[in-house]
Amino acid sequence: MTTATTDLHRPATGPAFQGVGLGRKVKNAVATTLVALAFLVAVVPLVWVLWSVLEKGLQPVLHADWWTHSLYGLRPYDDRGGAYHAIYGTVVQALSTAVLSVPVGVMVGVYLVEYGAGTRLARVTTFMVDILTGVPSIVAGLFVYALWISILGFGRSGFAVSLSLLLLMIPVVIRTTEEMLRIVPNELREASYALGVPKWKTIVKIVLPTAMSGIVTGVMLGLARVMGETAPALIVGAYASSINLNVFDGNQANLPLLMNDQFANPETAGFNRTWGAAMTLVLIIMLFNLLATVISRLSAIKK
Amino acid sequence: MSDSTLADRSASAKETPGRARAPHGAPGSSRGGAASSPDTPEGPISTANTAQGEPASTPVRRPGDRVFRGTAVGAGAFIVVLIAAIGLFLLLQAVPALRANQVGFLTSGVWNTTDPNSLQFGILHLLWVTVATSVLALALAMPVSLGIALFLTHYAPRRLARPFAYVVDLLAAVPSIIFGLWGIKVLGPTLVPVAEWLNRNLGFVPLFAQGNVSISGAGNVLTAGVVLAVMILPVITAVSREVFERTPKEHIEGALALGATKWEMVRTTVIPFGKAGYVSASMLGLGRALGETVALYLILSGTGAAPKLSFFDGGATIASKIALGAGEFNNELTAGAYIAAGLVLFALTFAVNALARAIVARKKVSA
Structure with a gap:
């Protein structure tokens, strides 16, 4: 109070800039x-x-046996054998999923980017792809069970597992293809049209090859994801402790099914097999992720 | 898996070169809609045709074009048919079982399907566990994801943001069966003392009261919810991150120029801008949590007792019940009972996902 009356240098208004309180x-x-x-x-x-x-x-x-032997003839407490049968099943089922899903997914992607563009069907398709992305894996399994096993009368097999993984894989391939096709420079298409190349040939020979590396990367990542899916395998697949080379017929193990089977085994061997299978699954998924990264690094679209 | 692609797509659309001068049916014009119609010429007009005296404006229709176009359109239509088929075939298989059901499907908690001649199945108890685990997971994951998304977009050093985001995405690459195994064997036992403490001190709250399974077994809603939360973290984070990244620079700089601290800037610009995206991301996470099967199949302890509406209940979710019953699928009616439950799950996730997409779509229009 007293200083305020005597301090003649005090500004009439406060400073415009105040520190942060x-x-x-x-x-x-x-x-x-x-x-x-x-x-x-x-x-x-x-x-x-x-x-x-x-x-x-x-x-x-x-253990060297892990990669070269199955669990054929081993009792629950025999701490030997390996996951060869399950590794084979996982890889073969993933490959057949890829073989089936890539053509369908790429064609849908081509449709959405090159042909559909703004039509009602394209909008509905885009929405349905979103929905398909959100379909729980167990529902995919139930659908394949209802159609493939119950109505068409086929048995449980590795291929039935692939079919249900297909439902989970297709949206991934579509999304990747769509994204990759969208970043293919338009100049490439225009140059091709200017040379009189038909549209379909432009897509097949110019657009898709340009986008190929990105699509392959996406497919690898997608495969890494569906490989660990267990729910559909429980419903439409069946575990076998020995190797089954035929994906179309009979029980075929895969790593998640092996884990699920050995999870119920209270012996030390069961513990080792379960976690060993988990480790193998993680290793394979890491390998696929790594490959995907390498592929995308080596051949990215130059902008 | 591709939950992140929702936002990726919008991000890549942004990068599309030559948007304005896109030729007929070329990318970039796809969202615009007006640029192309089904009658768009399939290919360039070759000089050969004009030489033959045809009018120059008639587009050339090559058989190759027609076949390729047909295949592409067919593939697009196939996806639509596929979704319809999922609903249809599940319904076809479910109806006979629902007809034979002797108790109310939605109002009963009994599940007794071993004898196809006296089917008794209701999803009431399953619904409680499904909703309880998912909502608990969502409640745990939402704030954390918000934090991560903000950290990755506005706090982390630019150079580290990408590798950090990759680390979070890695969580989505871990298979659910491994999460389940970890949940029941490693995390569960660690959570038991916490659960016991909650039960001892907050037991008067129904949610923390004794459930229908033993707390020391760890196979309860609490463990399941925590594991589910970890599993949906990357889903929510990925989508929210993409939205937060698109906050207009002018807004951010404006806030900073007015003297806002970083947090005030985030609160006044980033969060209001990204709110719709964040909510829809959380819905996608919820959809994922509702449908998660194997992790919960391994974690939740089975019990025949009715749930006590507590976090320490065991039992099964709709999805894990179906997985548990997979061995029983030996006749149409029993399988049909599980398929009916699957149909409910399908409808539930369909609704949640459609709602999430609708929120994003509305936001895009208004933005």
């Missing part, structure tokens, strides 16, 4: 910390899961 500073710091913590919260389970798998699954996988 303590409360705002604290709020800002708290928010920054929380946001960074949220990221850590996501990293913890990832590391924890991978560590658990590595810790418990490494030892069984290191």
Whole structure:
């Protein structure tokens, strides 16, 4: 009070720029910390899961037998044998899924980008692809069961598993193709048209090859995802402890089914087989992810 | 899996070169709609035709074009038919079982389908576990995903944002059976003391009261919810991240120029802009959680007792019940009972996903 009356240098109004108040500073710091913590919260389970798998699954996988033998004729407590049958099944089922899903998915992608463009059917298709993306894997399994096994009368087989994985894989291929076709420069199409090349040949010879590496990458990533799907395999597949080379007929194991089968085995061997299969699955998925990255690095579309 | 593609798509559409001068039916014009019609010429007009005296404006229709176009349109239509077929065939298989059902399908909690001559199945209890696990997962995952998405888009150093995002996406690459195995063997036992503490101190709240399975077994809604939360984190994060990234630079710079701290900037520009996207991302996460099967199949302890509406209930979700019953699929009626449950799941996820997409679509129009 007294200083205010004597201080003649005091400006009539407060300064235009004021420092950030303590409360705002604290709020800002708290928010920054929380946001960074949220990221850590996501990293913890990832590391924890991978560590658990590595810790418990490494030892069984290191046996040479693991990669070359099946569990044929072994009793639940025999800590020998391997996952050869399941690895074979996983790879073959994934490959047949890829063989079936890629043509369909790529054609739908071509339709949406090159032909459909703005038509009502294209809009409905896009919506349906979104819905297909969200279809739970168990429902895909039930659908294949209802159609393939119940109505058409085929038996449970590795191929039936592939069919249900197909439903999960197709939307992935469509999305990837769509995205990749959209970033193919229009100049390429125009140059091709200008030379008198028909539209379909332009797509087949110019557009698709340009987008190919991206599509392959997407397919690899998609395969890595569907390989670990267990729910459809439980419904339309059946576990077999021995190797079955024929994907179309008879029970065929895959890694998730092996895990599921051995999960119920209380012996040490069961524990080792379950976590060993988990480790193998993670390794195969990592391999596919790695391949996908390499392919996309090697041959990205140059903009 | 491709839940992130929803946003990827809009991101890549942005990058589409030559949008404005797209030729007939070429990409870029696809969302515009007006640029092409089914009558668009299939290919360029060759000089050969004009030489033969045909009018120059008549497009050339080559057989190759017709076949290829037909295949492409057929493939597009196939997807639509496929979704319809899923609904139709599930319904076809479910109806006989529903007719033979001796209890109310939606109002009963009994599940006794081993004898096809006296089918008794109702999804009431399954519905509770399904909803409880999904909602708990969503409640846990939503704030964390929001934090991660904000961290990746506006807080993390530019150079590290990409690898960090990759790390979060890796969570989506881990198969659900491995999450299930980890959940029941590793995480569950760790959560037991927490669960016991909650039960001891908050037991008067019905949600934390003794459930229908033993708490020390860890196979309850709590463990399942936590594992599900981890599984849907990458889904919610991926989509929200894409939306937050698209916050207009002018808004951000405007807020900063007015003296906002980073948090105030985020609160006043990024979050209001990305809210719809975030909500729809969470719906996608919910859809994923509702349909998750194997993780819950391994985690939840089976029980015949009615749920006590507690976090420490066991039982099964709709999806895990179907997986549990897979061995029983030896006659049409029993299988039909499970298929009826699957149909409910399909309808539920269809509705949730459609709603999520609708929110995003509306946001896109208004933006």
